Amino acid sequence: MEIEEHYLYTKEHEWVYIEDNIATIGITDYAQEALGDITFIELPEVDNEVEQFEHFCSVESVKAASDIFAPMSGKVIEVNADLESGPGLINKSCYEKGWIAKIEISDQDETSNLMTHQEYQKYLESLE
Amino acid sequence: MSNPQVVQSLSMSEHPLKHTPLYEEHLALKARMVPFGGWEMPLQYDGILTEYEYTRRGVAIFDTSHMGEFMVEGDAVQSGLDRVVTQSIKDMPIKSCRYGTMLNSEGGVMDDLIVFRLAERKWMIVVNGATMEKDAQHFSQYITPKTIFKNISYQTGKIDVQGPLSREILKTFIHGIEKLDYYTLDEFILLGEKVIISRTGYTGELGYEIFFPWEKTALLWRELLKNDKVRPAGLGARDVLRTEMGYSLYGHELSETISPLEAGLEKFIDFQKDFLGKEVLLKQKGQGLKRKIIGFVSENRRSPRQDYKIFSRDLKEMGVVTSGTFSPSLNRGVGLGFVDAAMNLTSGEKIYFGDEKNAVGCEITKRPFYKNGSLKN
Numbered sequence: 001m002e003i004e005e006h007y008l009y010t011k012e013h014e015w016v017y018i019e020d021n022i023a024t025i026g027i028t029d030y031a032q033e034a035l036g037d038i039t040f041i042e043l044p045e046v047d048n049e050v051e052q053f054e055h056f057c058s059v060e061s062v063k064a065a066s067d068i069f070a071p072m073s074g075k076v077i078e079v080n081a082d083l084e085s086g087p088g089l090i091n092k093s094c095y096e097k098g099w100i101a102k103i104e105i106s107d108q109d110e111t112s113n114l115m116t117h118q119e120y121q122k123y124l125e126s127l128e
Numbered sequence: 129m130s131n132p133q134v135v136q137s138l139s140m141s142e143h144p145l146k147h148t149p150l151y152e153e154h155l156a157l158k159a160r161m162v163p164f165g166g167w168e169m170p171l172q173y174d175g176i177l178t179e180y181e182y183t184r185r186g187v188a189i190f191d192t193s194h195m196g197e198f199m200v201e202g203d204a205v206q207s208g209l210d211r212v213v214t215q216s217i218k219d220m221p222i223k224s225c226r227y228g229t230m231l232n233s234e235g236g237v238m239d240d241l242i243v244f245r246l247a248e249r250k251w252m253i254v255v256n257g258a259t260m261e262k263d264a265q266h267f268s269q270y271i272t273p274k275t276i277f278k279n280i281s282y283q284t285g286k287i288d289v290q291g292p293l294s295r296e297i298l299k300t301f302i303h304g305i306e307k308l309d310y311y312t313l314d315e316f317i318l319l320g321e322k323v324i325i326s327r328t329g330y331t332g333e334l335g336y337e338i339f340f341p342w343e344k345t346a347l348l349w350r351e352l353l354k355n356d357k358v359r360p361a362g363l364g365a366r367d368v369l370r371t372e373m374g375y376s377l378y379g380h381e382l383s384e385t386i387s388p389l390e391a392g393l394e395k396f397i398d399f400q401k402d403f404l405g406k407e408v409l410l411k412q413k414g415q416g417l418k419r420k421i422i423g424f425v426s427e428n429r430r431s432p433r434q435d436y437k438i439f440s441r442d443l444k445e446m447g448v449v450t451s452g453t454f455s456p457s458l459n460r461g462v463g464l465g466f467v468d469a470a471m472n473l474t475s476g477e478k479i480y481f482g483d484e485k486n487a488v489g490c491e492i493t494k495r496p497f498y499k500n501g502s503l504k505n
Binding site: 012013014027031034035036037039040044059060061063065066067068088109 | 129130171172175176234364367368371416428429430433453454461
């Protein structure tokens with residue numbers, strides 16, 4: 001299972017990469033593997049305010065539907081429109097080309113609720 | 129991400145799961161295993177969409193050893209067989225197959241099945257894995273004492289070879305297989321065994337079902353996979369393939385509380401003969417059905433899922449989804465479900481699936497959804 005260094009993680013298998021006050025959000029290798037072939041994503045709307053760990057967007061795979069939760073609070077400033085026609089990008093490149101959205105972070109302190117890559121690695125091992 | 133709930137039908141967790149003769153093969157191929165109708169079966173190997181493509185464009189093999197087989201020796205009618213199944217069997221040519229159902233006394237579907245006429249007085253009945261024990265009991269209750277009835281399910285493994293290239297591949301090591309027509313069967317010599325092969329399947333593609341001795345089925349599986357063009361496919365791909373064809377799956381579109389008329393299977397019922405449940409069906413025909421099955425195609429890539437609600441054009445709840453999937457060939461979601469028959473819905477009509485907060489538009493569509501299958505090639 002691939003895990004990126006310098007990213008932060010949630011127990012629900014979302015990742016976040018923070019640069020200044022912008023957080024890029026996606027789902028982890030574990031999540032895309034569990035879902036299987038992703039066939040649809042309902043992206044969040046730009047300018048929407050989201051709350052940490054609240055419903056953020058929905059993904060569907062061939063055999064399952066699943067909700068994605070926001071790893072941090074803030075305002076959505078950009079979404080990955082490539083996913084609308086090619087949601088399978090999440091399967092192919094979940095940490096790079098398959099990013100879902102960028103948000104303007106409203107509270108940097110919320111990172112204390114997230115896991116480092118080492119912590120997430122241990123968390124995944126505990127799930128086995 | 130919320131835990132993705134993969135739809136698993138007829139899972140019976142109170143019993144230990146049964147294993148087919150190919151269980152070790154699936155583990156060696158690193159398949160993702162799931163409970164299915166009391167059996168531990170492969171959901172996928174390389175990925176559902178990849179395995180779907182193998183089947184629609186090339187050839188894939190499926191482990192269907194969980195399915196049940198019964199042997200009956202006797203006259204079609206005097207044996208009692210004709211009365212248990214809904215399809216006409218007296219007029220079946222020797223070495224042909226015919227699809228139908230078996231009903232309970234309330235006219236509900238106990239199972240859907242295929243009758244194989246092996247000889248004038250010799251029959252094989254192929255039933256679902258999850259219902260096999262129950263079916264065997266029902267058959268033995270109605271088959272006359274003088275008739276030989278044998279449940280050979282645990283001696284019989286089965287591999288389905290499906291896809292437009294299946295004939296080309298099989299003819300290299302099964303002499304005469306290319307002569308087998310759609311929905312017929314014959315005996316062939318394969319790996320030194322005399323076995324039954326039928327030209328049937330559940331995918332909409334040209335394909336074969338090979339009935340093989342249980343303890344030797346793994347040898348056949350390995351032999352088939354020696355050809356690079358042959359790939360294994362799991363239940364996930366099988367479900368996408370059958371849903372695109374609009375085929376019923378027991379536990380979804382068919383159950384003991386669903387009449388075959390509601391499920392749209394009237395053409396597999398012979399009302400000229402006597403069969404169990406006939407009176408109830410005749411009454412239903414006279415009074416009109418309460419619900420009926422429909423197929424529908426989503427207006428986008430969103431897929432319907434089992435138990436989602438179905439809403440009318442003006443968003444009144446009128447039914448429930450029984451099967452749903454993403455259709456790779458249409459690049460849209462497709463589904464099957466039951467709706468209130470009084471709505472008098474017709475093809476082309478716009479309806480919705482989902483829930484009150486999130487309803488997705490879809491169009492009632494004639495089945496099959498996928499029309500370019502090679503099954504009759």
